Amino acid sequence: MKLKISLRHIAFFLLFAIFVLLPFVNDSRTLLILLTQIFIFGILAMSYDILLGYTGIVSFGHAMFFGIGAYTTAVMLKQMDNTLFIFVLSILIGMLFAGFVSFLVGLLTLRLKSHFFAMLTLAFSGLFLVLAEKWRSVTYGNDGFTFRAPDVFRDRMTFYFFVFTSLVVIFLALYRFVNSPTGRILIAVRENEQRTKSLGFNTLHYKVIASVVAGIVASFAGSLYAVSLRFVNTSVMTMDITLDALLMTIIGGVGTLVGPLLGAAVIEYAQHALSGMARDYPIFERWIIFFGILYILAVIFFPKGIIGSLRLLIWKWRGKVKNKKTQVALPQEKERFE
Amino acid sequence: MEPILHTDNLTIRFGGHTAVDRVNFQMPEKHLKAIIGPNGAGKTTFFNLISGELKPTAGDVYFKGQSLAQKSAIERTRMGLGRSFQITNVFPNLTVLENVRLAVQSKEKIRYQLFRHFKSYKAITEKAEELLALVLLDNKRDALTTMLSHGEKRKLEIAMLLALDTEILLLDEPTAGMSLEEVPTILEVIRTIKQQGDKTILLIEHKMDMILDLSDSIMVLFNGQLLADGSPEEIMNNDTVQHAYLGGLYDEHLTDIK
Numbered sequence: 265m266k267l268k269i270s271l272r273h274i275a276f277f278l279l280f281a282i283f284v285l286l287p288f289v290n291d292s293r294t295l296l297i298l299l300t301q302i303f304i305f306g307i308l309a310m311s312y313d314i315l316l317g318y319t320g321i322v323s324f325g326h327a328m329f330f331g332i333g334a335y336t337t338a339v340m341l342k343q344m345d346n347t348l349f350i351f352v353l354s355i356l357i358g359m360l361f362a363g364f365v366s367f368l369v370g371l372l373t374l375r376l377k378s379h380f381f382a383m384l385t386l387a388f389s390g391l392f393l394v395l396a397e398k399w400r401s402v403t404y405g406n407d408g409f410t411f412r413a414p415d416v417f418r419d420r421m422t423f424y425f426f427v428f429t430s431l432v433v434i435f436l437a438l439y440r441f442v443n444s445p446t447g448r449i450l451i452a453v454r455e456n457e458q459r460t461k462s463l464g465f466n467t468l469h470y471k472v473i474a475s476v477v478a479g480i481v482a483s484f485a486g487s488l489y490a491v492s493l494r495f496v497n498t499s500v501m502t503m504d505i506t507l508d509a510l511l512m513t514i515i516g517g518v519g520t521l522v523g524p525l526l527g528a529a530v531i532e533y534a535q536h537a538l539s540g541m542a543r544d545y546p547i548f549e550r551w552i553i554f555f556g557i558l559y560i561l562a563v564i565f566f567p568k569g570i571i572g573s574l575r576l577l578i579w580k581w582r583g584k585v586k587n588k589k590t591q592v593a594l595p596q597e598k599e600r601f602e
Numbered sequence: 603m604e605p606i607l608h609t610d611n612l613t614i615r616f617g618g619h620t621a622v623d624r625v626n627f628q629m630p631e632k633h634l635k636a637i638i639g640p641n642g643a644g645k646t647t648f649f650n651l652i653s654g655e656l657k658p659t660a661g662d663v664y665f666k667g668q669s670l671a672q673k674s675a676i677e678r679t680r681m682g683l684g685r686s687f688q689i690t691n692v693f694p695n696l697t698v699l700e701n702v703r704l705a706v707q708s709k710e711k712i713r714y715q716l717f718r719h720f721k722s723y724k725a726i727t728e729k730a731e732e733l734l735a736l737v738l739l740d741n742k743r744d745a746l747t748t749m750l751s752h753g754e755k756r757k758l759e760i761a762m763l764l765a766l767d768t769e770i771l772l773l774d775e776p777t778a779g780m781s782l783e784e785v786p787t788i789l790e791v792i793r794t795i796k797q798q799g800d801k802t803i804l805l806i807e808h809k810m811d812m813i814l815d816l817s818d819s820i821m822v823l824f825n826g827q828l829l830a831d832g833s834p835e836e837i838m839n840n841d842t843v844q845h846a847y848l849g850g851l852y853d854e855h856l857t858d859i860k
């Protein structure tokens with residue numbers, strides 16, 4: 265146990281050090297932009313994991329919160345001023361608004377059976393998409409608009425560190441959240457909602473809490489995303505974003521928080537590599553097909569995602585070394601639930 | 603003395619079938635009443651009506667004289683009505699300890715605590731471990747619940763119910779499907795709780811020797827109706843009951859005992 269914990273800490277520390285030092289070793293713009301993108305989608309995917317992985321809620325409308333953040337920040341930076349203060353303010357307002365919307369939507373829809381809920385989330389996010397399209401005076405319709413990021417972020421490296429710090433802070437906060445008593449109840453809801461009720465927990469409340477937390481974090485990711493592009497259009501509200509988050513979570517490993525981060529890295533990197541190849545081989549322009557294949561392979565070979573499968577391997581290896589007979593929980597399960 | 607729990611013409615119909623039919627029963631406080639009746643008599647349905655999983659077609663349930671008609675299952679649990687399930691109903695992918703811990707957490711009303719680590723609630727883990735020891739499951743505390751044997755899951759079910767520490771315990775065939783060697787553990791646990799003397803227990807069982815051993819009174823359900831309710835002796839000598847079971851499940855037990 266001791267060994268495992270310190271190993272994990274060492275791994276995290278190493279990764280942390282690598283990402284801090286990397287920009288000084290290799291300051292290629294492409295790499296910085298790619299990593300920034302991975303971090304942003306990592307935050308989004310972690311937020312989706314709170315819903316899917318921890319609470320067992322399937323939402324098709326998660327992009328709406330990402331979009332709320334992206335538009336709030338973009339509109340405020342454009343209409344008011346491109347200062348750091350406005351940027352921070354826009355993040356807070358976006359998160360507040362996203363939290364409010366997910367609270368209302370959750371309260372209205374989370375009582376329903378899961379498939380009705382999934383459909384309704386799709387409908388609600390459609391509503392926001394239409395709003396973004398039609399409210400032209402502010403959103404400039406489908407084409408969107410460019411805006412100026414705060415001056416400090418002119419330097420890509422500053423923005424990189426800002427995003428990286430956010431990622432670390434959010435990861436730690438969410439990690440705490442899922443390991444809090446309330447977080448444990450979310451897992452119970454995922455495992456057996458009816459039983460959770462009969463223990464005297466009002467499961468609707470917990471599903472709403474999960475969706476508010478997920479919505480707030482997704483909005484934050486959206487704010488960062490808009491600034492990373494210095495541009496926003498309706499694509500931030502589309503199903504593609506939700507599907508990306510879903511894929512990243514599933515491929516990386518649901519209910520692990522680390523998994524979605526890894527998933528974000530895999531998908532974003534693949535997208536980047538494939539779009540590079542598409543210049544020479546047009547077939548790669550249809551990268552979504554490759555994701556379909558990747559997704560199917562992942563579900564067949566890594567039903568628990570990359571992280572889940574890795575942990576399983578480690579457990580098997582350890583199990584052989586230690587005691588074959590004692591049936592104890594898999595390490596990942598113990599960690600998560602004990 | 604006013605009963606802690608009573609029903610007034612409690613009835614539920616599923617389509618044309620009346621599963622519980624105008625049942626009036628009274629449950630004295632700190633009493634152990636067994637409910638018997640053939641398969642399909644409506645025993646589990648009766649529990650579901652009391653615990654709020656089902657809403658009655660007619661009639662009502664009263665807890666300490668207060669109508670429960672408007673109370674959800676969650677509210678009833680919080681008021682003091684805890685139940686175990688005939689079909690094992692636990693959290694399969696959580697560890698045994700975590701299953702019980704969740705129940706203790708509910709009892710301690712730790713519901714919306716988002717920022718502390720759950721492991722810092724030492725007392726909760728200790729309480730959960732204590733309950734696991736009581737049902738002789740402490741050696742399995744870190745096992746995943748799916749890996750337990752059927753009998754062990756039944757024990758876990760009991761530990762979770764006890765963790766809620768409710769005034770009333772509704773036990774739906776706690777020994778169902780258990781191997782013979784495992785039954786005494788459950789019997790002992792129920793006996794211990796009874797001897798502690800602060801719980802009111804309703805027990806659905808098929809094992810007649812166990813019922814006679816434990817119960818203060820026995821009520822018989824038949825086709826959804828309350829056929830008889832009385833002391834064990836009264837029930838054993840009741841002609842209607844004997845008649846109802848003629849050729850039924852209990853004959854061998856009854857002759858055994860006589």
Ligand SMILES: Nc1ncnc2c1ncn2[C@@H]1O[C@H](COP(=O)(O)OP(=O)(O)OP(=O)(O)O)[C@@H](O)[C@H]1O
Pocket residue numbers: 616621639640641642643644645646647648688
């Ligand atoms: N939700 C439901 N919908 C329709 N019919 C139901 C429902 N629940 C129970 N029933 C019916 O009500 C009757 C009583 O069932 P119940 O489970 O209460 O019997 P029981 O006395 O607990 O039997 P057993 O000893 O087998 O557990 C059965 O005929 C059953 O089919």
Ligand SMILES: [Mg+2]
Pocket residue numbers: 645646647688
């Ligand atoms: Mg039954």
